[in-house]
Amino acid sequence: MIRRRLSNVRTMTARLLLVFGALAIAIGMAMVALFNTALHWGEDGVNERSLMISKEVAVARYLTGASGPLEIDRITYAYDNPADVPEFVPKHLLGQHFIIEELHLELGSVYVLVTEFQKRGKNQPLVLVAETEAVEVSDRETVLLNLMIGSAAVGIMMIVGVVVYLLSVRLIQPVKELGDQLANLKSDTRTPLYMADSAAQEFVQLTDAFNQHREELDSLIRREQAFARYASHELRTPLTIVRGAANLLAHSTKPEFVDRQRQRILGATEEMQTMVDALLSLVRYEKSEHSVEPRPLSTDELQGIVDLEQSGADNKEVGLTLAVSGTPQIEAEPAVVKMIVGNLLRNAIAATGKGEVRVAMDDHSLTILDQGPGLDGIECGGHGLGLLIVEDLCQRYRWQFELKNRDTQGCVARIRFTH
Numbered sequence: 009m010i011r012r013r014l015s016n017v018r019t020m021t022a023r024l025l026l027v028f029g030a031l032a033i034a035i036g037m038a039m040v041a042l043f044n045t046a047l048h049w050g051e052d053g054v055n056e057r058s059l060m061i062s063k064e065v066a067v068a069r070y071l072t073g074a075s076g077p078l079e080i081d082r083i084t085y086a087y088d089n090p091a092d093v094p095e096f097v098p099k100h101l102l103g104q105h106f107i108i109e110e111l112h113l114e115l116g117s118v119y120v121l122v123t124e125f126q127k128r129g130k131n132q133p134l135v136l137v138a139e140t141e142a143v144e145v146s147d148r149e150t151v152l153l154n155l156m157i158g159s160a161a162v163g164i165m166m167i168v169g170v171v172v173y174l175l176s177v178r179l180i181q182p183v184k185e186l187g188d189q190l191a192n193l194k195s196d197t198r199t200p201l202y203m204a205d206s207a208a209q210e211f212v213q214l215t216d217a218f219n220q221h222r223e224e225l226d227s228l229i230r231r232e233q234a235f236a237r238y239a240s241h242e243l244r245t246p247l248t249i250v251r252g253a254a255n256l257l258a259h260s261t262k263p264e265f266v267d268r269q270r271q272r273i274l275g276a277t278e279e280m281q282t283m284v285d286a287l288l289s290l291v292r293y294e295k296s297e298h299s300v301e302p303r304p305l306s307t308d309e310l311q312g313i314v315d316l317e318q319s320g321a322d323n324k325e326v327g328l329t330l331a332v333s334g335t336p337q338i339e340a341e342p343a344v345v346k347m348i349v350g351n352l353l354r355n356a357i358a359a360t361g362k363g364e365v366r367v368a369m370d371d372h373s374l375t376i377l378d379q380g381p382g383l384d385g386i387e388c389g390g391h392g393l394g395l396l397i398v399e400d401l402c403q404r405y406r407w408q409f410e411l412k413n414r415d416t417q418g419c420v421a422r423i424r425f426t427h
Contacts (some may be wrong), residue, residue: 024176025169032165036158043157047145055140056108059121062086062136067125070132083142087135094137102135116141182211186218198226243283246276285343302337305345305369305425313346314367317353326357327364334371336425340405351398352376352421359419372425379418383411 066086069078078086087093090102096113097120104122111118121136145153182203189201200222203215253269253276260266307330314330321328338345349367356365356378363379395411402409408424 025173028169028172032162032169036161036165039161040154040157044150044154047150047153051140051144052110055110055119055138055144058140059084059108059119059136059138062138063121063123063134066134066136070125070134071127080136083140084136084138087137088132090133090135093135097135097137102133115139117144182207186211186215190218198222243280246279249273249276282343282346285341302339304335305338305374306335307332307369309342309345310349310367310369310374313349314353316346317350317357320354321357321365324357324360325362326360328353328357329364329366331366331368332370334369336369336371336373338405338425340401344401344405348398348401348423349374349376351395355395356380356419356421363418374423374425376421377414377418382413382417382419 062080062084063086065080066078070086070088075088077092080086093102096111096118098111101107101109101120101122106123107121109120109122111120117140119138119140121134121138123134123136124131125134126132186201186203193199193201200219201215203212250273253272257266257269310332311330314328318328340348353365353367353376356376359380360378361380365379366377368375368377399409402423406426408426409422410424411419411421414420
């Protein structure tokens with residue numbers, strides 16, 4: 009729960025500022041430390057070079073007759089006799105040939121240079137003592153300089169922090185708004201998401217992708233709901249036939265009557281089996297468990313479907329003819345073909361009050377023509393699974409389905425097979 013609260017878009021800006029603040033403090037401290045190191049290093053370098061200059065002055069004076077302690081300047085003193093060197097200088101330094109040492113005493117910082125010079129062919133010791141405290145940056149000045157450096161670092165970091173905050177808000181705000189819209193809409197997949205035109209192009213593309221996905225999801229949900237509703241209705245009809253036939257069998261034992269009810273039960277069972285096989289074939293197709301090899305849609309298979317609908321046409325005194333001029337190659341199983349063609353034939357027969365329904369097939373298409381009122385009059389069919397499932401099945405197998413008015417009278421339903 010805590011992680012969820014700290015891992016949403018609303019807290020990203022605060023966390024970013026927190027991280028940036030910690031980074032700014034670390035950089036400020038590093039800058040102060042670097043400044044102090046550079047300051048002390050510079051002071052040490054200046055003092056050492058000053059002692060080397062003072063050494064040249066002291067040697068020149070000793071070579072020209074001077075002796076004993078000498079005041080080179082107001083802070084530097086030279087000694088040619090170790091006995092004259094002040095007592096605060098450690099004795100172990102006086103025996104060195106060359107050394108520069110900084111001493112931290114109560115009176116302040118003192119630099120000591122121990123070396124030698126040639127006088128009348130002999131090595132003569134030389135000790136220089138410089139009270140550098142007077143010329144070095146004082147503690148008060150160091151504090152002021154550190155405050156100046158720290159204040160400058162804080163000022164720069166604050167300016168950069170404000171810029172980072174504004175940029176982060178601008179970058180994160182579209183994501184926050186998109187998340188709020190999704191949270192408010194919840195299960196509403198029909199209302200599109202929106203994104204301001206001033207947002208980055210990537211956010212606009214993301215919103216468009218979300219909307220497209222939601223449209224596809226909504227279409228899928230509505231199609232599957234309708235699919236389940238129509239499928240249940242279609243199964244209910246043969247089940248009613250089976251139940252009625254079973255009940256009628258209890259009222260008579262005549263062989264002709266029993267055989268007729270048995271045929272009704274077998275027909276309804278076959279119809280349900282066809283639907284179940286078609287639905288299962290769609291499931292297998294979607295899950296890609298196996299692919300159906302292309303096969304020919306034969307005249308006998310199509311004639312069998314037409315024969316099943318012949319009784320419905322005879323009841324309305326509608327002619328039903330079949331003309332075959334080619335054999336298309338398809339990947340659908342026979343149950344699927346039976347469901348599609350059967351629905352189209354029932355629709356055409358239902359729409360035709362008087363006349364003829366003609367079925368034509370060539371190498372690339374299947375066409376069903378009726379003589380009903382057309383699309384501008386009473387709808388061409390639409391009962392049972394109807395046109396919705398026909399369109400859905402054709403789409404799944406990448407067939408082109410069209411339904412339009414004929415030039416004379418009625419509708420033409422055409423399926424163009426692609427493979």
